[in-house]
Amino acid sequence: MKLYGYYRSSTSYRLRCALELKGLDYENVPVNLLKTEQKSEAFTARNAFGSVPMLETDHGDKAQSMAIIEWLDEAYPEKPLLPSDxxxxxxxxxxxxxxxxxxxxxxxxxxxxxxxxxxxxxxxxxxxxxxxxxxxxxxxxxxxxxxxxxxxxxxxxxxxxxxxxxxxxxxxxxxxxxxxxxxxxxxxxxxxxxxxxxxxxxxxxxxxxxxxxxx
CATH class of the missing domain: 1.20.1050.10 (Glutathione S-transferase Yfyf (Class Pi); Chain A, domain 2)
Known part of the structure; x- marks a missing residue:
């Protein structure tokens, strides 16, 4: 997996935390928000929201951090982030x-x-x-x-x-x-x-x- 994000972005940070806690390997791909790289034509062609984080997976590109985190728990149930109760x-x-x-x-x-x-x-x-x-x-x-x-x-x-x-x-x-x-x-x-x-x-x-x- 590749994580497109910005070091100080709270949503990128929360996704890094989720990936680390679940023990999933990922490559960090920086996207400079101060230079609006997330609004480039190449990036928005993959993520219409023009935002970070974006997670590149074998199942396609994923956007919106909260949805990604819940998807991770469903797609990779080991080391769950949400309790069973x-x-x-x-x-x-x-x-x-x-x-x-x-x-x-x-x-x-x-x-x-x-x-x-x-x-x-x-x-x-x-x-x-x-x-x-x-x-x-x-x-x-x-x-x-x-x-x-x-x-x-x-x-x-x-x-x-x-x-x-x-x-x-x-x-x-x-x-x-x-x-x-x-x-x-x-x-x-x-x-x-x-x-x-x-x-x-x-x-x-x-x-x-x-x-x-x-x-």
Whole structure:
């Protein structure tokens, strides 16, 4: 498989986490979002959404990260990301989709560029926008984690939820979001970052990270 993505893209990051946790081999193919390579004619001919990630598989090119992750669990059932119990599966989806559906749209790069270029917003104003929407979802998410008694992970091992949470926390920290009142999230983050699968998936370890090239 080939994963077309961008090192700092949260959706690319979540798919790297999923592939690593499932132990699936893949080749990382960088797509530079800052140069809009994802909008090229060659790329959109394969992925009409003109977005990353795109996963090249023996069954064709796959787009949309959440759909890809669930497809991976169905096509490669070993090391499942979703638990077998239907109530646990629901809980994992509830929390993961809260992040994926509520935060990705208002916080992705095209929206932030639109705020700056079309409405003349300053970087400080854009950062405030970013943190505002983060709080609207991450505050109740922390409450849900407390309600269900989450430990180092939502369940016994990292899976579907952690794959989606980790990239969002990474991007939130880039915008100086305050996690001091979110002990459940920060505990899960620390437990994940201690694992080699998440270390390999981290933006700092990707070949298209400029700092990685300079190191």
């Amino acid at each position: 239907p109530e646990q599966r629901y809980l994992a989806r509830e929390l993961a989709y809260a992040i994926a559906t509520e935060l990705h749209a208002p916080l992705n790069l095209p929206v932030l560029k639109f705020l700056k270029e079309q409405y003349g917003k300053s970087q400080d104003e854009i950062d405030d926008w970013y943190r505002h929407w983060l709080a609207r979802t991450l505050d109740p998410l922390e409450q849900r984690l407390a309600q269900v008694g989450a430990g180092d992970f939502l369940f016994d091992a990292p899976g579907f939820f952690e794959v989606v949470l980790m990239p969002q926390m990474y991007n939130a920290r880039r915008f100086a979001f305050d996690f001091s009142d979110k002990p459940h999230m920060t505990r899960i983050e620390a437990a994940c970052l201690a694992l080699p699968e998440f270390q390999r998936a981290h933006p700092d370890a990707q070949p298209d990270n400029p700092e990685q090239k300079d190191s």
